[in-house]
Amino acid sequence: MDDVRRLVLDKSKDLDITMKAMSKAVGMNETFIQQFIKRGTPRYLPEEIRHKLAKVIGVSEERLRGRDLDTEPARTTPAAAGRADLDDMWAIWNTASSEERLLIVDLAKQVVGRIGK
Numbered sequence: 001m002d003d004v005r006r007l008v009l010d011k012s013k014d015l016d017i018t019m020k021a022m023s024k025a026v027g028m029n030e031t032f033i034q035q036f037i038k039r040g041t042p043r044y045l046p047e048e049i050r051h052k053l054a055k056v057i058g059v060s061e062e063r064l065r066g067r068d069l070d071t072e073p074a075r076t077t078p079a080a081a082g083r084a085d086l087d088d089m090w091a092i093w094n095t096a097s098s099e100e101r102l103l104i105v106d107l108a109k110q111v112v113g114r115i116g117k
Contacts, residue, residue, distance in 0.1 A: 004045070004066040005037045011057035026052040044095050065095060 001009070012019060012033075023032040026049050033053075035041050044066050045053065054061040096104065 001037070002066060004064055005040075007059065007063060008033065008053070008057065009037050011059065015057060017056070022053065022056055025056045042094075044091055047095055047097060050095075 008022075011017075012022060017025075019033040019037065020030045023030050023034070026032070028049065032049075036045065045064055050061050050064045054064055093101065093104065
């Protein structure tokens with residue numbers, strides 16, 4: 001279990017809040033937090049959920065980000081390495097704010113423009 005999931009589980013016990021109650025408090029179905037902790041789904045908490053959950057359990061939103069918690073073993077084949085890059089990009093995109101997404105798109109346009117020349 002990664003640090004974010006452990007933190008959410010520990011805080012639920014410390015504060016005597018059920019996973020069901022936490023799920024409802026963040027506006028999700030009753031099993032959302034349980035699935036996040038036990039099944040690992042979703043891999044990372046979406047921004048709007050992170051924000052709400054941080055308030056519910058009394059921690060900073062940054063502690064729920066989890067971007068650096070991916071501990072998968074390194075992949076060695078070029079195809080697998082490309083897939084790892086895509087997974088990392090999607091994880092960043094899915095946790096980015098709208099302003100961060102605009103920046104990502106602008107940077108991508110600059111890189112594509114350089115490749116075409």
